Amino acid sequence: MLPLGVLDSLHHTSKEKLAVSLQQLHAIETQTHQRKIRYQNEKYPKIHQALKTSRYEDQKNLNPDRIDGTGQWVVVNTQYRRWLNSACDDLRWNSAGPGCGKSVLAKSLIDEELQSTKPHKVCYFFFKDNEERTAERERLISYLIDFFKRISTESHDELDDRLKFLVTSRPYDDIHLGFNSFPSNSPVTQLRGVDETDKISAEINLVIKAEVTRLAEHLKLKPHTKLQIRDELLKMRTEHTSGHTSHTSRGKTSMKLTATVSDLSMKL
Numbered sequence: 001m002l003p004l005g006v007l008d009s010l011h012h013t014s015k016e017k018l019a020v021s022l023q024q025l026h027a028i029e030t031q032t033h034q035r036k037i038r039y040q041n042e043k044y045p046k047i048h049q050a051l052k053t054s055r056y057e058d059q060k061n062l063n064p065d066r067i068d069g070t071g072q073w074v075v076v077n078t079q080y081r082r083w084l085n086s087a088c089d090d091l092r093w094n095s096a097g098p099g100c101g102k103s104v105l106a107k108s109l110i111d112e113e114l115q116s117t118k119p120h121k122v123c124y125f126f127f128k129d130n131e132e133r134t135a136e137r138e139r140l141i142s143y144l145i146d147f148f149k150r151i152s153t154e155s156h157d158e159l160d161d162r163l164k165f166l167v168t169s170r171p172y173d174d175i176h177l178g179f180n181s182f183p184s185n186s187p188v189t190q191l192r193g194v195d196e197t198d199k200i201s202a203e204i205n206l207v208i209k210a211e212v213t214r215l216a217e218h219l220k221l222k223p224h225t226k227l228q229i230r231d232e233l234l235k236m237r238t239e240h241t242s243g244h245t246s247h248t249s250r251g252k253t254s255m256k257l258t259a260t261v262s263d264l265s266m267k268l
Helices: 004-051 056-061 078-085 102-116 133-149 153-158 173-180 193-219 223-235 237-241 247-266
Strands: 091-095 165-169 188-192
Touching: 056 102, 078 091, 078 188, 091 173, 102 165, 188 193, 193 223
Parallel strands: 091 165, 091 188
Antiparallel strands: none
């Protein structure tokens, strides 16, 4: 039989060895966890980069800032305010012809108004009219993956169970038919630019005046040249604000604008 002192010594040694083993095990677990995190940190960006086919914020910021006094045909509209403050899941469709400021307004709403209301997450995507539909869908899916990946679990808990959509588009028949495919009881409302022609026309005048002023300052134009350019462009505002302007008319209007600026530039 071993002396009591020897037993105590063996017991103490065993405890020390156990403590060392536990420390080593903990170190191994820590290293394994760190390697897993490093792997995920290296893996997810690669997956994200593979899915990321466009720069969403850059697409938004291609649009200029909204000029003071414009966009009022939407932001002060009673139906829009009702959609914005509604506690329901619903879809708002703003349709208007090219050149009515839809994309500029959308950028302004994303950067300013929608950010100033109560806490929520804003998901946005800008489609281009000349892109293939398949490519558009891929970009949208890619963006949604990126968007929801950036929302933490805590953020989910803080959000209301509500999903709102705001869509802006041209008033083309094929787009209209797409919205008509929704069930009749769907919470879909439309603001038609063709019903707001006077307001849109006045706002386009503001944009023309502001842009001509900016151009005149940049090119150091003479006052009479500035006024001539402004007056020529203002004459064309009706064609730009018509919600039913045909593709041919829009092309002719664009050509007239280009010719007007070119002719006047020759006189500088």
